Every structure is written in structure tokens, then in C-alpha cells.
Amino acid sequence: MSAPAAAAITGAGSGIGRELALACAREGMAVALTDIEPAALAQTAMMAESLGVDVMARAGDVGQADQVEAFASECEARFGGVDWLFNNAGVAVLGPAWSATDEDWQWLWSVNVRGVANGVRSFVPRMLARRTRAHVVNTASAAGLATLAGSSVYSATKHAVVAFSECLARDLEQAGADIGVSVLCPSLLPTGIHQSGRNRPFELANTVSPASAYGERVRLGMAASPIDATDVAAMTLDAIRARRFYVVPHVQTGDSVRRRMHAILDDHRALHPDAAASPLPSPPNKE
Template sequence: MSAPKVAVVTGASSGIGRALALACAREGMAVVAADIEAEALAQTQALVEAAGAACMMQRCDVSNAADVELLAEASWGRWGGVDWLFNNAGVAVLGTAWDATDDDWRWVLGVNLMGVVHGVRSFLPRMQARGMPAHIVNTSSAAGLATIAGSAVYCASKHAVIAFSECLAKDLEQAGSPIGVSVLCPSLVATHIDQSQRNRPAALPEVGPTAAAYGERVRAGMAASAITAEDVARVAVDAIHARRFYVIPHAHTGASVRDRTQKIMGDFHHIHQESLQ
């Protein structure tokens, strides 16, 4: 019997990460589930195994490069390779741009952006050395394609993930690599991201004074969403099979992108029309 294909999912203890792990199990893949929350991660492992797939769990703080390197070593040690990598772990801080603390920035960028960077740096060279087709999915957000008040830190981190992923895809294409890249950009779905503070390191205690005021908006948006974490995971898996780069599960995200693009192009044309007069 041939060895199963292997998927690694960070942020796998709940929400989109858990849904991705289960979607990979339904694909007949073995799953490496990673997260900072060991107890909830064990629940994901049990669900994946109940779905008939092999699953290894490992506690991992993706903001820590050494943790991610250990995750890659453990994945190769157990399975001898990884076919799909989901750099999915993410956290959120809300509040006005000027109230965000240094600790807010360190935490959110450490997880949302550097977690993706660490995943690519630890896993991609090993994937390339195998010389086999593989795929990397980096989780950004609709907030990486547009912007909204009260989300400066989060939006900045997610815009950076999209830029990083676009450059990564171009680098791999130029190198003639068989490794594909997708960037996942969901809008609000019912997850625990509104409770991100539960995992905030004690070493980064200072929270901006307006952070709590924006929480209700996020919770209301999640409650109103017709798209579930399972829907997002299904669209992500479909995108891997289709080798599609942008993965945008929510239809309304298109309007946000269009409005932002029209504003950019409107100002661009205005400036250049003035320069010709």
C-alpha cells in the first residue's frame, strides 16, 4: 500500500484550521495538525481520526521560527514529506490605528505574517528537494484585499500576506518549480478569532484602549455570515486542485475590492490629468 499524501495545517485547533484538517482527511490525506492550544488540538486530532485519516498533532507557536522548524522536522520524520501546507494560524487585534500598541503590532505581525514566512522557509526547501508537485496555501483575509475602520493592525498584516504570497508565486514560477501557491481570503465566518486574546502571550500585555469597542461589530458579522468554515475549506481544496491563486469564498468581497480599486484608479487619473494640463 502506498503512503498517503500529507497535509500540514497550522491554527488547526478550531475554525477554518480545523475545517481544513477535516477537508484534507476527506481527501484521503494524512494530517499534521499544529496549534498553540494543545487541548483543542487534541479534539481536532480525534475528529480527523474519526474521519478515517491518520493524524499527528504538534503544539507550535508559528511566531517562533524554531517551533516551525521543529514542526517541519517532525512532519518529515513521520511521513517523509509534505504535499500540502496550510499556513493558516491567525489572530486579530481591533481598535483605531493610533491606539495600537507596540505589543499589538508584535503579536499580530508575529503570528499572521511571520507565521507564514516561517512556514515557507522551513517547509518549502524540503518540498523543493523532493522534486514533486506540492501546494502551499497562505491564509490572508478579505481584510488583505480591502480595508475597514478599526482594523489597521489586522489589515496591515493580511495585506502583507497577500504581497508575500504573490511574490512567492512569482519566484516559484520563475524557478520552474512544481510547487503551487494559493492565498485564502475569507471574510467573516463563525470562528474564535474574536477571542484571539486568549492566546496572547503574557510577555505582550499592553492592549490598545479602543480594542474592545470594535468586538461587537466582528461578532455580528460572524453571526450573519452564510458562509461557514467548512465552506471556506472546501473552496480552498478546490483551488488547490485547480491551481488557482486567489481563493475568495465570499461573493461580497468582490464589491470591496472593486470599490478600493476604483478609488485608486480615480485618484491616479485625476493626478495624471492635472499633470497634462
């Protein structure tokens, strides 16, 4: 089996995306990078080039389908396609559910959900046509597996990414494709995500002042993380090799998931006390 030769990474200008790009470059892979922030993107490109690999960097907005399609088409022309795709770009807003504006919803849905969908639509058919082993990683969040006060819009988009990724994995299995899928679900860790507003489009500008108490909680959570973006990138590459679907880097996320699932099943049992439990199904990638 030939080694993966090229990776495409969205949101590569900062945080987890930058570390994914550098981790792939350290593997000797060519990297195609995109980000909405040209200066940050150029910085990552320089860092990857210094590792001696071929680098392509294109500024763009993942929420714009035509820009993602142009990026995929350039990747094909330059590298003959990519083996690994990281749909990683993401943004966040905070505040109680009732204070979320229509602009909040439009912005987060565009970047966090349509950004991932656009990547899959433009890259996966090209992977299928190549008929070589490939892998897609979608960055969701621990907020896509469980929920927290103050994160309604973010959490809704990340739950959507988890559901979309699970369906993608099942669709690829059904198609008999040798394309693995992973969904990356970190809890808080230090990156630029708490300053997402720097990339918010003018036409979707915030119409209410952000709730500062939530911002403080996020900053404290980030500072308390025992792992950083470099660790998350390393765990993600390990998961690709092992074809593990759920990539859950923080140990405490296990408890949040367990609590949520118990709450669902407890309430289900209250309504259906005599229902027998059927055997657990296999996770995606494992059938």
C-alpha cells in the first residue's frame, strides 16, 4: 500500500488546523492549506515549507461552495488529488439560547456545517474517482457529543457535524469505498477560537453585545486543558491510521457523553419499562 502523499486542511492558519498541517508535513506529505485569514495562512505555509514539503496555500471562505470547489480542483491539478482531507475551519459564539441572533445562526451554520459539507461535496467524489485509500476528518467538538449552557448555536452546529460525519461513513461503507472517516471532538484547548469574531463577515456582524461571563468560562477552560493543539493533531493522525471514527482527545469528555446517554436511556426506560435492550451496533468504519 502506498503512503499518503497529500493532505488538504481548512482553517489551517491557526490552532488545530495549523498543527494538523505541520503534522502532515512532518510525515513528508504535501499540504494544501486554506483559511479566510491570508496572513495567518501565509505563516503556516512558511512553517510547513521549512519542513521541506510541497505546499499550496489559497485564501478562501469554506462557507462559499464555489471557493471550496476551486480549492479542490487546484489540489487535483497540483497533487493529482489528496489522500487526507481535514474539514477543520470553525467559529464560535456564546450566550443563552434565546439571545442568539439570526446573524449568529447564519454565520455559524455557514462555516461550521456548510463548510464541512462543501469540503465533502468537492473532495469525496474526486477521492472516489481515484479509487485509492483515503480519509476524511471533520472537526466537530465535545460540544457535538454533549451540551453546555451558553453554547446553543455552536453545539447545534457541532452536533450536525457529528451526525453528518456518521452518515458519510455509512454512505462510504455502503458504496464499498476505501475511504475512512473520523470526527474530531476536542473539549476546550488553547487556540484562537475564543477570538473567532475576527473573521466574522461584516454583513453578519453581531447585533447584541457578547455575554462576557461565558467568555471568561471559555478562557479558564482553555487554560486548564492538559493537552494542546499539537497533541490533538498527533491523536488525529493516529486515529486515521487506526481508522478510528470518534476522536475524543480529552479524558473528561467520556463522562459528559455517558451522562447524556444515561439521561436519554433513563427517560426512555421511564416510558417503556419492559423494553428489552438489543445488542449494541458497531461504530462507523468497523462493520
